[in-house]
Amino acid sequence: MVAMSLRHAMLGLLADQPASGYDLMKRFESSLSNAWPATQSQVYGELGKLTKAGLLEVAAEGPRGRKEYSVTDEGRAELHRWLTETPPSTVRRSDALLRVFFLNHLTPVEATAYLISEAERAAGHHRALEEVERNVDWGDDALSVNGRLALEYGLRFTAMREEWARWAAEELRKARQR
Amino acid sequence: MVAMSLRHAMLGLLADQPASGYDLMKRFESSLSNAWPATQSQVYGELGKLTKAGLLEVAAEGPRGRKEYSVTDEGRAELHRWLTETPPSTVRRSDALLRVFFLNHLTPVEATAYLISEAERAAGHHRALEEVERNVDWGDDALSVNGRLALEYGLRFTAMREEWARWAAEELRKARQR
DNA sequence: TTTTGACATGTCAGAGTTGGAATGTCGGCG
DNA sequence: CGCCGACATTCCAACTCTGACATGTCAAAA
Numbered sequence: 001m002v003a004m005s006l007r008h009a010m011l012g013l014l015a016d017q018p019a020s021g022y023d024l025m026k027r028f029e030s031s032l033s034n035a036w037p038a039t040q041s042q043v044y045g046e047l048g049k050l051t052k053a054g055l056l057e058v059a060a061e062g063p064r065g066r067k068e069y070s071v072t073d074e075g076r077a078e079l080h081r082w083l084t085e086t087p088p089s090t091v092r093r094s095d096a097l098l099r100v101f102f103l104n105h106l107t108p109v110e111a112t113a114y115l116i117s118e119a120e121r122a123a124g125h126h127r128a129l130e131e132v133e134r135n136v137d138w139g140d141d142a143l144s145v146n147g148r149l150a151l152e153y154g155l156r157f158t159a160m161r162e163e164w165a166r167w168a169a170e171e172l173r174k175a176r177q178r
Numbered sequence: 179m180v181a182m183s184l185r186h187a188m189l190g191l192l193a194d195q196p197a198s199g200y201d202l203m204k205r206f207e208s209s210l211s212n213a214w215p216a217t218q219s220q221v222y223g224e225l226g227k228l229t230k231a232g233l234l235e236v237a238a239e240g241p242r243g244r245k246e247y248s249v250t251d252e253g254r255a256e257l258h259r260w261l262t263e264t265p266p267s268t269v270r271r272s273d274a275l276l277r278v279f280f281l282n283h284l285t286p287v288e289a290t291a292y293l294i295s296e297a298e299r300a301a302g303h304h305r306a307l308e309e310v311e312r313n314v315d316w317g318d319d320a321l322s323v324n325g326r327l328a329l330e331y332g333l334r335f336t337a338m339r340e341e342w343a344r345w346a347a348e349e350l351r352k353a354r355q356r
Numbered sequence: 357t358t359t360t361g362a363c364a365t366g367t368c369a370g371a372g373t374t375g376g377a378a379t380g381t382c383g384g385c386g
Numbered sequence: 387c388g389c390c391g392a393c394a395t396t397c398c399a400a401c402t403c404t405g406a407c408a409t410g411t412c413a414a415a416a
Binding site: 005008009012015016031032034035036037076079080082083084087088089090091092093094095096097098099100101102103104105106110114118121125145146147148149150152153156157160163164167168171172175 | 183186187190193194209210212213214215254257258260261262265266267268269270271272273274275276277278279280281282283284288291292295296299303323324325326327328330331334335338341342345346349350353
């Protein structure tokens with residue numbers, strides 16, 4: 001029970017505004033998908049666990065068995081604790097980077113193709129984020145400020161990935177000529 | 179059985195050179211730790227599964243029960259298939275980025291402290307990689323070429339993270355003044 | 357010769373993640 | 387009114403990952 005960021009992602013979302021599991025899923029898909037994706041089964045399961053643990057409570061019940069959850073004081077305290085006292089884990093797995101270590105098992109042509117396709121993948125992702133940037137109505141509320149920071153991170157990250165991949169392809173070319 | 183990169187990381191390492199589970203662990207720690215960390219139990223468990231699946235074979239046995247594994251033709255084919263035909267998954271979880279979405283639940287001072295500590299964490303990581311760069315003897319072999327590419331990725335990534343975090347802290351400051 | 361440290365493997369429980377299946381309800385459009 | 391699509395929850399099997407525990411061997415330094 002050390003990491004478990006899903007839990008905190010849910011606390012954070014519900015601290016912004018109470019919601020049902022269904023609503024939560026949509027919020028995960030629309031805003032957190034690039035930072036912490038979650039599936040339905042995970043969300044509903046966690047909703048139950050967090051409620052039993054006293055970090056959430058069912059604030060209202062609606063039609064179709066809808067249960068609207070809100071964060072308790074204890075939940076808010078836990079969110080705060082996580083944000084201020086827990087150092088983010090540095091571990092980040094990347095199967096894209098992993099492949100780079102094994103590029104020597106491909107022909108130069110195949111390896112270059114991989115790097116170029118990585119560059120294009122990153123570029124595509126970058127364009128998608130630019131699209132988001134254009135379409136989102138940046139109100140002045142606190143939520144948008146954070147969203148903008150996260151979006152900028154994505155923009156910089158995808159740009160960096162594209163540049164790196166193109167650079168790496170070029171390095172490979174140079175190494176081959178030697 | 180779609181993703182499972184650990185499996186392919188092991189195939190890749192063993193394709194470079196046959197090794198025991200113990201050796202493999204050391205290689206994971208020294209070179210792959212930033213792309214795909216693995217624990218002992220995972221490595222030994224996977225070694226068994228891969229052997230049973232015919233992708234690996236025990237090439238030699240040594241003292242202390244040492245078993246040296248090597249990749250079979252089938253294993254090499256699978257490695258190649260993974261490298262060329264499987265698109266890297268774009269999903270990357272980041273609890274550091276996740277926190278950014280919830281910065282509005284902190285005071286401005288706390289939020290800024292978080293971003294600054296992120297910048298410093300990234301800077302520290304960056305310096306560690308520079309240290310690696312200085313100390314590694316860059317031979318001309320294929321392996322080093324890949325390692326250099328991966329190292330450069332790390333260098334660019336950590337630099338980007340530091341710059342972003344400092345920028346974000348500044349944005350927060352500006353937003354507060356409005 | 358004893359002891360220490362590196363070598364070496366194996367097993368386990370518990371937590372997290374994935375993807376899918378099953379089930380049912382409500383609101384509004386034709 | 388009947389149907390469709392969105393709303394809404396619950397359960398499950400299989401797999402991955404973490405961290406710890408357990409066990410034993412060999413080489414060489416003290």
